[in-house]
Amino acid sequence: MRRRDWIADIALAVGFAALDTVATLAGASWWPTQPNTIAWVLLGAQVLTCLSLAFRQVASLPVLLVHAGFTLVVTALVWPLGALVPANPDTIYAPFAASLAAYGPLYFCRDSRRRAFVALIAFTVVVARPWEPSILLITIALLRIAVGPLLALYFDARRRLVRALTERAERAEREQHLLAEQARAEERARLAGEMHDVVTHRVSLMVLQAGAMRMTAQDEETRRQAEELRVAGVQALDELRDLVGILRAEPEGDESPSVSGFADLVAESTAVGVPAELVEEGDPGLASPLVGRTAYRVVREALTNVRKHAPGARVTVRVAYDKSQVRLAVTNTAPTARPDALAATGSGLGIANLRQRIEVVQGSLSAGSTRDGGFTLEATLPAYVPTAV
Template sequence: MPRPVVDGGLVALAAFDVWQNLFFWGATSSQLAVATLACGALLFRRRFPLTVFLLTVPASLLVEMVVAPLAALFTLGDRSCSRWLLAGCATLSAAASVVPWPPSGIASDDRTWTLIQFVYLLAMAATPVLLGQLVQARRDVGRQLVEIEERREHEQTLHEQTVLARERAQLAREMHDVVSHQVSLIAVRAGALQVAAKDVDAREAARTIRSLSVGTLDELRHMVTLLRASGTTPTELTPQPTLADLHRLVATSAIDAQLTGDLPDGIGATAQRTVYRTVQEALTNVRKHAPGAIATVRLWHHDTHFGVEIINTPPNRPSLPLPGSHLGLIGLKERAELLGGTLRAGPTPEGGYVVRLRAPWEAE
């Protein structure tokens, strides 16, 4: 059902709840004003749950109402993760409903009944809070299950690519070490025969064999290069990533990420791949370990060094342990060391995480 329809129906139900109480007991202008404000505020309960709840407290003091406070508490329980805040709001709602207004002396006999009524109202106020927490937990679990499934598919794809690359590398070694060696021998023997042969036809045949052998060697070298290249399919030759691919990487990272800064176009190919892989691994870790976090990728350079910094905010929802090789940062440090640089990674004081790559210009 569309949200405007649900919100409109909820406001109408809350207004009816207030109207039937004011109809029997009468209403002053102040009671009517606070009740109208509380009911109308329900339209904004999803965007400002705490503010909407606080607007229902004065109405609960002056008017007997049930729907508006409970709806506000449910939305607050669905949107907030602070249990102390939720407990305090439930207690405040129960106290506002049980305490007489304006304040007046309560007889000793009434105090016991007031306490009993407060306990019952507190239990009633806790019910929508717990239901809201249940809905929030269900939504979070569903989101985490989707992330786990996506991560499992990603890991499966990586595994398949690793197996494929291993088989291609093994086939390339066999072709290089066995077939190429034998064809090279044929070319050498044909060349020797071409020089030593007396007969013209024999020399021509040897020249043809040698020419074909050399051409075959060139084809074999090309095939070995293709087999050793990383690809998702046996016939695909994937180009190595460059700095130009960073924008697409950040845009398709499935997280809230922003790329700032730049690096000169003349940076070496190895350094470009290292920067790209560092950003790729860092964004993957953010998506895996910090769901809901915001990431910033900052490229920088000065006279002697260049690098990249990837920093993310704390996650806004809990994460589940996902499968992984735990070797990503180790591989990045090895890449940085090959450039003569360093890679540092660790938590930030704000509760996020940062990965910093720094390398000298000589690394180009």
């Protein structure tokens, strides 16, 4: 709880303690005509009961039980023990603070609402005193106790709705950004394809004609010029391939880390409560920059999925480098808890997008469950990918 919440709850507790004390002494509750020692002790207990509202956010169910216990003691002292004789027997013995105490369990204890409902029903029975049939008494008791739970259900539903709308708006904004990025990438690829189809075809014809001229020319000077033209055409084709590769590759603003960022990913995962271990074999320098960035994205997506869908699991990241390929394996054990609301925030296309990205660099990806209830994601990438690819 924040400091502001504590101050607000303490102020509410003190206010209700003063209100119930004044109301009791004024005869609006169980106060007798001739107060005795028991009455004064009960008045002190009522003040402490009201002050327990200060803990309604951290212990809402115990606070409700404290109010129910106090009401039950007062009711028992009136009847059947007869140790207390109220000046006005047709009043509610529960303090006004009971309404706020009944609010807490349904709003702050969403994981134990069944117990909260049972406690609220028992509390309502004690307050309504059905063994003393009175329509007015039962109606007032139901209104006093039901107002809190009804408000709690309303505000809880409103909070869930606002949270869902906020997450939907954020997700729509992220998806809009991704769609814009995808549109730009598709336009770059289209331009690259058109440039390759149109220019490469013509330059290739020029190179072939220059080669044919070199072979059929009669004098040495013509053959030399034809060879120079052919070499220039070949160089133009090589430069064109590099240019097309740049258009099809990631923009220059892509600053994704390479294989050197694996340790940071594992450390971040461990810091947020998902124990992870990194095992590397071979020389990381064998992986080209493009392959390194792709491998980094694979590990990042795998660790993100574990945090979302397998809380409490342990993760092992294995990376093997050699001259021809880079092999990745991210394996997690079976989860020890059920996924929370975070599991529903993704698009469900993470692995599919990874597979497309890996296929661009001539790699392969496989994913599936393990026998012990865990999950594994394996990727094989070529160690070197030229810019043109």
